[in-house]
Amino acid sequence: MRISQLAERTGVPVHTLKYYLREGVLQPGTPTSRTSADYGEEHVERVRLVRALVEHGGVPVAGVRTIVEALEAPPPSRHELLGTAHCTLAGPGGDEGPGEVVADLLEGLGWRVWADGPFAAALGRAVEAARAAGAPLSEDVLRRYAEAMRAVAEVDLDLALAAGSPAEAMHRVVVGTVMVDPVLLALRRVAQEAASAERA
Amino acid sequence: MRISQLAERTGVPVHTLKYYLREGVLQPGTPTSRTSADYGEEHVERVRLVRALVEHGGVPVAGVRTIVEALEAPPPSRHELLGTAHCTLAGPGGDEGPGEVVADLLEGLGWRVWADGPFAAALGRAVEAARAAGAPLSEDVLRRYAEAMRAVAEVDLDLALAAGSPAEAMHRVVVGTVMVDPVLLALRRVAQEAASAERA
Structure with a gap:
């Protein structure tokens, strides 16, 4: 398809697509003349991923490039791909570490996570605040919350791993993480209502 | 204690305490002279609740008054109290209802909730977005997310019901809902990391 058709398919204006091409986050099409090129389904998929990252993830173009490079590099494992998407969404992490409470929690749970990474640090800050x-976030309360969120994460992983392509898996991680957060928080409130009604 | 001591204990300046008294969200102390009054622990507790509502809940003073009136009205059930705190946090709901997807979900789960209330409506909007x-939020995926968040809500309820007084229970609902949201979202990301590492 021509670039104008790619714009129609994705709902992204031609000038934005040209910007993505210049920035290297959209791969070039197959040249058909000196000034035009042919684009395929892989371009539609890429544009959707870039839009998801920029619109929902608030990821700057440099971050998008990191993700795109991970997608194009020779076969990374899906775990590595997800890690890249994840870290880009997290933005630059602090150097402060997770703090003692969170370090103890993660050790008690036996989770294999990057204890000095941006997510553990964000968790440490949120617990402190x-x-x-x-x-009243005691160790026991935190452990129960963590186990419930682990069940959420297992659904997240099932969805990411069921994706047809690495780009689609990335798309699911980004949209699934950012856009599903409000769904989970709304579910929490509805569930509180249900739990309270049952105990009343 | 004098109002200046109440200010010291709570970290809230005297002029703000006087504003709370004028607005009726802080109950008057026992008069000790024409210009001064004596305050007790119930005032400390109340000021903390008001601060939590205003600072963390973003609740306007009119909403704080609704909660305070519910606290002072003759013995409401704890379920009713939590409902009041809950609805005040939700802010004015839309009239749009939860939508078919959420209505089906709630029916399938058998949860006794207010299907036309603000939380079900917020859930409907979040799912749609x-x-x-x-x-890829299929019915099955939503059900799994809902069950995980129900486990979170059970912890929330345990904490609210373990509170010593109705005011403390309210405080826990407000702070627990608003301030624990970021903890849960951070736990989700750390749990994704752990789940991904285990499956890799």
Whole structure:
């Protein structure tokens, strides 16, 4: 298809597609003349991924390039791919580490995670802020919350691994993480209502 | 204690405490002279609740008054109290209902919730937005997410019901809901990392 057709298929204007081409986040089409090229389904998929990253993930173009390079590099494992998508979404992490509470929690759970990575650090900060505001987050409470969120993560992984292509898996990680967060928080409130009604 | 001591204990300046008194969200102390009054532990607890609502819940003073009135009304059930706190946090709901997907989900789960309430409506909107962005939220996926969040809600309820007083229970609902959201989302990402590492 021509670039104008790619624009129609994806809902992304031609000038934005040209910007993606210049920035190297959209792979070039097959040249058909000195000024035009032919694009296929892989371009549609790529544009959708880039839109998801930019619109929903708030990822800057440099971050998009990191993800795209991971997709194009010779066969990384799906675990590595997901890690790349993940870290790009997290943005630059602090150097502060997760803090003692979270380090103990992760060790107690036996989870194999990057204890000095951006997510463990974000978790440490969130726990600290909630405790400072008076939330009674004991070790036992944190463990129960962690186990419930592990069930959520298993669904997330099932969806990412069921994707047809690496690009589609990345798309699912990004959209699934960013856009499903509000779904989970709304479910929490509805579930609180249900739990409270049952105990009343 | 005097109002200046109440300010010290709670970290809230005297002029803010006077504003709370004028607005009726802080109950008056026992008068000790024409211009001063004596405050007790119930005032400390109340100020903490008001701060939690305003600072973390983003609740306007009118909403705080609704919660305070519910606390002071003759013995409502704890379920009713939690419902009041809950609805105040939700803010004004739409009139649009939850939508078919969420209505079916809630029926399938057998949850006794207010299907036309603000939370079910918020859930309906979140699901629609996530699907529009390409998140593969099938009925089965939503059900699995809902069951995981139900486990979270059971912890939430345990904490609220273990509180010593109705005001403390309210405080836990507000702080627990608003400040624990980021903890849960951070746990989700760490759990994704752990699940991905185990499956790799």
